[in-house]
Amino acid sequence: MLKRRSPSGAEVRLFNTSTLNFSTPMPDTPYFKGRGAQINTPNPYHKLVYDSAPIPAEEWEESLQLATEYIPVHPKTILNKVESEDVGMGFSLNPYQGCEHGCIYCYARNTHTYWGYSAGVDFEQKILVKKDVPRLLTEAIKKPAWKAVPIMLAGNTDCYQPAEREFKITRQILEVLWKYRHPVGMITKNSLVLRDLDLLKQLASENLVHVCLSITTLDEGLRQVLEPRTASVKSRFKTLKTLADNNIPVMAMLAPIIPGLNDHELLPMAERAAEMGAGAIGYQIVRLNGDIGPIFEDWIHKALPDRAERVLNRIRDCHGGQLNDSRPGLRMSGDGKIADIIAQQYQLAKKLYFKDKKLPAYNLELHEQYKNGQLSLF
Structure with a gap:
């Protein structure tokens, strides 16, 4: 540096x-090093909005380099039915709202406004903690009408973000799911997942878990500005290998692909993931909906000014001329020439490195036998 x-x-x-x-x-x-977002965008639900005037340089660090704040919240329900046809999951569960990882492109930023905060710096600094999740989960999956379907940890923010070291809510969730033999999928970009290797091995022994490692780049310099508080590139691949070596079904999600930044890395990332033992890969093209658009634009003009307009224009080329995209069936993969080239690279990567690989099917039958906390005698 x-x-x-x-x-x-x-x-x-x-x-x-x-x-x-x-x-x-x-x-x-x-x-501002160490955070992804460099601004707080106005909350659309507030009558009073954030002052948009630039913060003086001498106040910048004092204003933005604040310690992360953990705020307890008490939701009445915690399982969210996923209605989107573009997302292959039934229910998601998020023990935390907001994420200290600071990924500048994160689609979950927009949800922070529902809680009264900004999608910008607030999303990374004000983390809402749902300590009641293990109890609420137990009550939900023990209901007579509940039928086992994979629950995704977490469809919104990372369940192994730094807050998990202190609160251990994700570990408690895994303990509940193992007790009741319930299937679970996990997606993370934090090596903290290895802390729970014991529980993951138990769940994997009954085909009850898949783990997905999110991998964005092979370039550590880019990783540091794109997603500043995530695990390093080296650590992420080491984590993937450790999971695979312990017979835990693991896939690599190569996302988001940002044309002009990391699209040239899709094939090398896939090859490396295969070498580390990944059983499958997926990908998505970045889309900058809602407040993420101005947050990302502000960030890239400050972090990578020499390539900012080139990257933004290529993103627009993938989404019908817009940074955002809400078209079902297209919003994750995009369309147009650039999106087609990326899709072709992905198909080639699958053919070259994952031709005969797939993750095992979830066991959806076992939970019914354990719903009362122990294997039925009948």
């Missing part, structure tokens, strides 16, 4: 990585 001072006195950081070589200095507006 190289640093210099601008004429205004603000520190300007120069990034230089071996793969991307993006060494053009950022604008005089300071780039």
Whole structure:
């Protein structure tokens, strides 16, 4: 990392990585290292909105480098039925709302406004903690009418984000699911998942779990600015290998693919994932719905100014000229020439590295026998 001072006195950081070589200095507006979002966008549900005036350079660090705040909340229900035809899951469960990982592209940012916060910096700093989840989950899956279907941890924010080290809610959830032999899928980009290897091995022994590692890039320099508080590239692949070596069904989600930033890495990422033991891969093209659009635009003009417009225009090319996309069947994969090339690369990756691989089917029958907490005698 190289640093210099601008004429205004603000520190300007120069990034230089071996793969991307993006060494053009950022604008005089300071780039806040360690967080993804650089702004708080107005909450559409507030009558009073955030001041949009720039924060003076001398106040920038004081204003934005705040400690993460954990806020307890008490929802009455915690299983969310997934209605989207583009998402292959029945129910999702999120022990946390907001995510300290700070992934700049995260679609979950928009949900933070429902709780009264901004989708920008607030999303990374104000983490809502649902301590009642294990109890509520137990009550839900013990109901006579409940039929086992894989529950996804977590469809919104990462269940192994840094808050999990302190609160251990995800581990308690796995304990409940193992007790009642209920199937679960997990997606994360944090190596903390290995803390629960004992429970994952138990669940895998009965075909009750799939783990998905989200992998965005092979370039650690890009990872640090794109998703600043996630596990490193090296750690993520090591985690994938450890899971596979312990016979836990694991796939790699190569997402989001951001044309102009990481689309050239799709095949190398797939090859590396196969070498580490992944049993399947998936991909999605980035889409910047709602507040994510202005947050991402602000970020890329500060973090990667030399390629900002090129990347934004390529994203638009994949979504009918827009940064956002809500078209069923197209919003995840996009359309147009660039999206077609990415889709072709994905199909080639599957053919080259995952031709005869697939994850085992979930066991959906066992839960009924354990619904009362123990194997039925009948």
